Amino acid sequence: xxxxxxxxxxxxxxxxxxxxxxxxxxxxxxxxxxxxxxxxxxxxxxxxxxxxxxxxxxxxxxxxxxxxxxxxxxxxxxxxxxxxxxxxxxxxxxxxxxxxxxxxxxxxxxxxxxxx
Numbered sequence: 001x002x003x004x005x006x007x008x009x010x011x012x013x014x015x016x017x018x019x020x021x022x023x024x025x026x027x028x029x030x031x032x033x034x035x036x037x038x039x040x041x042x043x044x045x046x047x048x049x050x051x052x053x054x055x056x057x058x059x060x061x062x063x064x065x066x067x068x069x070x071x072x073x074x075x076x077x078x079x080x081x082x083x084x085x086x087x088x089x090x091x092x093x094x095x096x097x098x099x100x101x102x103x104x105x106x107x108x109x110x111x112x113x114x115x116x
Contacts (some may be wrong), residue, residue: 001090002038004053007031014050015074018102019079022034029109032078036088051086052098059085064096071112076093079116092116 008029014022032052041050063077075094082092097111 002036002041002051002067004034004036004051004056005032006034006057008009009057009060012103013064013066015069015071016100017069018065018104019101025099026065027099028074029097029099030064030078031093031097032056032060032082033093034082034086034089035091036086037090049087055085055098056082071098072114075112075114083116 009032011030012025012029013028015024015028016022018025034053034056036051038050059081060078063081066074066076068074068077075096077095079092081107083089091107093113093115095111095113097109099109101107101110103110
């Protein structure tokens with residue numbers, strides 16, 4: 001089993017339930033863990049046999065740029081696009097974090113994690 005982790009992906013996006021959040025925007029971070037059968041890639045040394053994490057990053061970036069009210073919606077879209085494009089994917093975990101959420105106090109981040 002191969003595990004690819006994309007860590008500390010940073011994006012500026014417009015997610016939130018408050019109208020102001022969808023106008024002003026905020027910084028978001030994403031963590032993704034993808035498990036797949038890497039046996040063929042370990043032998044061939046070819047990107048064609050591996051789960052291409054550059055392509056995964058581009059897909060994640062595209063989904064984060066689509067405005068949503070909920071982090072759950074963003075995370076689900078990321079999982080959906082990864083499973084759609086990588087049939088070799090056996091298990092994935094996505095964590096989406098909103099930095100400095102507007103909650104009336106000092107809060108570093110709020111996060112949502114989904115797995116499939």
